[in-house]
Amino acid sequence: MWNLKNQWNQSIFNKNLGERGFIVGVLLIPMPFIVLLAINLYLYDPVQIFHKPYFREITFFGDMRVAARGITQHYNFDSYILGTSMLENTSAKEAREKLGGKWVNISLSGSTFNERAVVLEYLFKHQLPKQVLYSLDYLVSVHTRNNMPIQLYNDSSIDDFSFYFNDRFILCSFVWSKDKNCVGKSDSEARLEDSIVRWIDKEDIVGRFGGFENWVKFKNHEQLKDVFKTLSQYEASSPKENSIIEELNVAIQGNITKNILKFVKQNRQTQFYFVIPPYSRLNYKLNSKFGGNFLQFQSTLSWFVSELGKYPNATLYGFDDLDYADEIANYKDLTHYNVDMNLMQLDAIRDGKHILTSENIEEYLKTMESKILEYNIEPLAKVAKEMLGE
Amino acid sequence: MSGGGGQNNDLFIESPLSSLANDSFSLSNPNPFNPASSKIHKLNPKFFLILGIVFNLALLGFFKYTDFFLENFNAFSKILSLDFAIPLPHILLPLAISFFTFQQIAFLVDCYRRVDTQDLQEERKALNFLDYCLFVCFFPQLIAGPIVHHKEMMPQFHTLFARIGSFAVWGHCAKGIFIFSLGLFKKVVIADSFAKWANAGFAVVEQGGNLNIAESWATSLSYTFQLYFDFSGYCDMAIGLGLFFGIMLPINFNSPYKSLNISEFWRKWHITLGRFLKDYLYIPLGGNQNKKYQDSKFYAILNKVFTLRNLFIVAFLSGIWHGAGFGFIVWGSLHGLAMCVHRIYGFILERFQLQSARFLKSKVYQVLCWFVTFNFLNCTWIFFRSENMQGAINLLKGMFGIVWVEMPQKIRAPLLLANIEGRNDTLIYLALAFIVCLCFSNSIKKLEQFSPNLLNALFTGVLFCYSILMLASTSYTEFIYFNF
Numbered sequence: 001m002w003n004l005k006n007q008w009n010q011s012i013f014n015k016n017l018g019e020r021g022f023i024v025g026v027l028l029i030p031m032p033f034i035v036l037l038a039i040n041l042y043l044y045d046p047v048q049i050f051h052k053p054y055f056r057e058i059t060f061f062g063d064m065r066v067a068a069r070g071i072t073q074h075y076n077f078d079s080y081i082l083g084t085s086m087l088e089n090t091s092a093k094e095a096r097e098k099l100g101g102k103w104v105n106i107s108l109s110g111s112t113f114n115e116r117a118v119v120l121e122y123l124f125k126h127q128l129p130k131q132v133l134y135s136l137d138y139l140v141s142v143h144t145r146n147n148m149p150i151q152l153y154n155d156s157s158i159d160d161f162s163f164y165f166n167d168r169f170i171l172c173s174f175v176w177s178k179d180k181n182c183v184g185k186s187d188s189e190a191r192l193e194d195s196i197v198r199w200i201d202k203e204d205i206v207g208r209f210g211g212f213e214n215w216v217k218f219k220n221h222e223q224l225k226d227v228f229k230t231l232s233q234y235e236a237s238s239p240k241e242n243s244i245i246e247e248l249n250v251a252i253q254g255n256i257t258k259n260i261l262k263f264v265k266q267n268r269q270t271q272f273y274f275v276i277p278p279y280s281r282l283n284y285k286l287n288s289k290f291g292g293n294f295l296q297f298q299s300t301l302s303w304f305v306s307e308l309g310k311y312p313n314a315t316l317y318g319f320d321d322l323d324y325a326d327e328i329a330n331y332k333d334l335t336h337y338n339v340d341m342n343l344m345q346l347d348a349i350r351d352g353k354h355i356l357t358s359e360n361i362e363e364y365l366k367t368m369e370s371k372i373l374e375y376n377i378e379p380l381a382k383v384a385k386e387m388l389g390e
Numbered sequence: 391m392s393g394g395g396g397q398n399n400d401l402f403i404e405s406p407l408s409s410l411a412n413d414s415f416s417l418s419n420p421n422p423f424n425p426a427s428s429k430i431h432k433l434n435p436k437f438f439l440i441l442g443i444v445f446n447l448a449l450l451g452f453f454k455y456t457d458f459f460l461e462n463f464n465a466f467s468k469i470l471s472l473d474f475a476i477p478l479p480h481i482l483l484p485l486a487i488s489f490f491t492f493q494q495i496a497f498l499v500d501c502y503r504r505v506d507t508q509d510l511q512e513e514r515k516a517l518n519f520l521d522y523c524l525f526v527c528f529f530p531q532l533i534a535g536p537i538v539h540h541k542e543m544m545p546q547f548h549t550l551f552a553r554i555g556s557f558a559v560w561g562h563c564a565k566g567i568f569i570f571s572l573g574l575f576k577k578v579v580i581a582d583s584f585a586k587w588a589n590a591g592f593a594v595v596e597q598g599g600n601l602n603i604a605e606s607w608a609t610s611l612s613y614t615f616q617l618y619f620d621f622s623g624y625c626d627m628a629i630g631l632g633l634f635f636g637i638m639l640p641i642n643f644n645s646p647y648k649s650l651n652i653s654e655f656w657r658k659w660h661i662t663l664g665r666f667l668k669d670y671l672y673i674p675l676g677g678n679q680n681k682k683y684q685d686s687k688f689y690a691i692l693n694k695v696f697t698l699r700n701l702f703i704v705a706f707l708s709g710i711w712h713g714a715g716f717g718f719i720v721w722g723s724l725h726g727l728a729m730c731v732h733r734i735y736g737f738i739l740e741r742f743q744l745q746s747a748r749f750l751k752s753k754v755y756q757v758l759c760w761f762v763t764f765n766f767l768n769c770t771w772i773f774f775r776s777e778n779m780q781g782a783i784n785l786l787k788g789m790f791g792i793v794w795v796e797m798p799q800k801i802r803a804p805l806l807l808a809n810i811e812g813r814n815d816t817l818i819y820l821a822l823a824f825i826v827c828l829c830f831s832n833s834i835k836k837l838e839q840f841s842p843n844l845l846n847a848l849f850t851g852v853l854f855c856y857s858i859l860m861l862a863s864t865s866y867t868e869f870i871y872f873n874f
Contacts, residue, residue, distance in 0.1 A: 012844060013843065013844045013845035013848070014843050014844070014845065015843055015844045016841065016842060016843055017842050017843060017844060017847055018560075018842060019560035019561045019563065019564040019842050020560050020564075021842065021847075022564045022567075022568075022842035022843075022846070022847050022850075023560070023563055023564055023567055025844065025847035025848075025851065026567055026568075026571070026847050026850045026851045026854060027851070028851075029847055029848055029851045030848075030851040030852055030854070030855040033852075033855075034855055034859075159862075162859075162862045165859040165860065165862060166860065167579075167815070168815075220796065
């Protein structure tokens with residue numbers, strides 16, 4: 001014990017620096033360590049902000065809000081699938097074969113228009129993409145979200161480092177870890193050819209397609225648990241007021257103009273393909289009593305079609321006039337369709353089918369509305385009621 | 391002065407001015423130091439004391455509780471079918487009002503009682519307005535405490551200029567940067583990490599959702615540690631900033647989560663608030679003496695009953711002081727009850743002369759005491775934090791399995807804590823927080839043992855720089871006590 005104390009007293013760490021020396025030390029001693037840390041983080045660069053990986057295989061994070069920066073900056077793609085979960089299953093490989101160009105899927109799960117605008121802004125600032133495939137989810141929503149790591153997509157390169165200044169990446173960089181939490185999944189380069197963010201093959205998802213009985217099997221799933229309750233209350237509920245709110249229209253159109261049409265207008269060399277994701281008919285039927293209002297949707301879609309008419313570099317595709325949305329077996333929940341719809345969308349773009357124009361939009365919306373009205377919800381409501389013991 | 395968002399800084403200036411007017415009256419009757427006092431020295435000083443206290447409390451009540459009062463008045467009138475529906479004014483809270491109100495009341499009372507006023511009178515003919523303003527507005531501790539007393543601040547202000555240029559300035563600065571870095575690290579790295587999980591968990595329960603048992607405990611413990619590291623971090627930073635100016639602020643924390651009973655907890659948590667409430671509320675109420683009844687033949691019983699009443703009132707008002715909301719009322723009441731239960735337990739031990747029983751000194755008993763105290767604190771913080779009562783009750787139901795949410799099949803942290811965005815880090819942070827709170831000495835002890843050696847320079851430099859780097863990479867999270 002005495003020995004230890006003696007050693008400590010003689011140790012360099014116990015050297016008295018004096019008060020002034022201490023203050024200077026506190027401010028200066030960490031500097032070399034910070035510089036070394038910054039150099040190490042620059043070289044390690046797990047998200048590929050600065051360069052492609054050195055001394056390790058190419059990997060990407062599944063969170064495309066983070067990964068999109070590296071993919072768009074360091075890889076040689078010229079066409080982008082930029083949707084939400086509605087386009088996450090769209091195969092870049094299929095797109096390449098059907099539409100030409102070097103496609104990659106950088107869809108941001110659950111993203112709003114303003115979040116995707118951040119990526120578009122970055123993309124058009126650094127290159128001239130030939131084609132962009134974009135899904136118009138929740139068209140009448142003015143909801144914005146700010147989950148993007150903005151520092152990765154702004155003009156400043158210095159604050160890019162701030163993305164790495166946290167315990168997770170600092171600890172990972174010390175050992176140049178190849179763990180998926182540090183650098184992303186290991187087979188992601190191969191999956192980039194198709195879609196890194198593809199979810200259709202996941203274990204808990206496959207089983208939910210195929211029919212309503214499969215939904216029942218997963219009745220406690222986050223995406224389904226409220227559906228049965230809503231279904232059981234459908235009959236007893238009165239229809240929601242259906243009217244166009246002018247103020248909302250102005251807000252919706254402003255949101256779309258700012259976050260979508262601006263890019264179409266400014267980048268005439270790029271071909272934009274917009275798709276309206278065909279949510280299940282059941283979704284629209286329930287919405288008539290519990291959700292958004294259909295007249296607003298019709299009005300917004302008609303306006304969007306007329307706006308797109310001004311730009312020869314943009315086309316809109318719609319699939320809600322098909323019987324596809326009537327079949328619950330095509331859906332894992334109220335909105336997410338099977339991968340065959342993603343293929344159908346690519347086919348439509350290739351073949352020039354299902355295009356919505358000012359000439360056919362009225363007929364399209366009429367067909368869609370009549371299909372919603374005719375949709376028979378009763379058998380499903382009955383099952384839901386039995387299930388809930390009502 | 392930068393502070394909590396949405397606070398009204400302009401209003402801050404009114405209170406010291408008006409309070410000083412009252413303070414002058416109080417000191418001046420009969421005040422040998424104030425020549426201007428001749429015209430007013432015949433006025434009743436008690437009147438001015440009451441006026442000053444009422445004015446300060448009225449300001450606090452107006453700014454802090456108007457919305458709460460009107461909201462409940464509207465709800466009550468609706469029940470009586472009167473439905474006044476008075477619109478809520480949403481008054482902005484003046485910066486630091488809860489803190490400077492207490493400091494000014496203490497100042498008024500001491501001037502009236504003529505206790506601890508030597509610091510005001512020394513070599514002075516009249517109260518110096520600038521000194522007074524500095525005492526109330528001293529920015530390091532202004533926004534969230536510690537609640538300082540003039541007897542510990544004024545003498546330091548008087549000698550401040552005499553000390554400039556002396557060698558002690560560097561010593562203070564070295565100590566200041568040491569404890570400031572500790573505080574910054576506690577806030578930015580530890581408290582803000584816990585804040586992510588606590589906020590996510592409370593957001594779920596406040597919106598009517600339920601969490602599984604692991605998420606519920608992780609949420610409540612995260613908040614328990616967030617609050618501690620946030621507030622004690624702030625106080626360390628305040629002490630550090632004070633030291634840069636050569637001013638030593640009072641200690642506000644003394645390892646409170648090591649407490650073995652609720653009474654000890656309140657002697658160690660937010661010490662300056664406890665000191666204020668003891669000196670200016672508990673003792674004036676009678677404290678544990680209640681001499682008003684000493685002539686009664688039932689004095690022994692009456693004294694015990696009134697001591698319990700006094701304890702409850704102090705804890706209850708402490709709850710209300712923290713904010714306008716039923717959560718704070720419940721939190722204060724529970725702490726009041728706990729103080730009473732603890733005191734009754736003491737009475738019982740005393741009655742049966744068990745204070746020196748062997749079991750009460752055993753390790754097992756002490757661990758049991760700590761376990762009960764810590765869990766009581768952990769559960770009551772839920773009411774303190776939750777924005778609505780439903781959230782607090784939902785979280786408690788989840789913690790004790792009253793509402794059982796299915797657990798994932800694979801017991802892995804990210805799945806188990808999915809609703810609070812928890813990962814393995816959550817468990818590691820919780821384990822480390824327990825170790826730090828229970829096994830290490832606190833920052834004040836570290837400051838006392840401070841020596842400007844190389845190891846401390848390295849340690850301080852790493853904490854400081856790491857905290858600054860974290861600050862640069864995360865979004866701004868306000869100090870919790872800015873809201874009070």
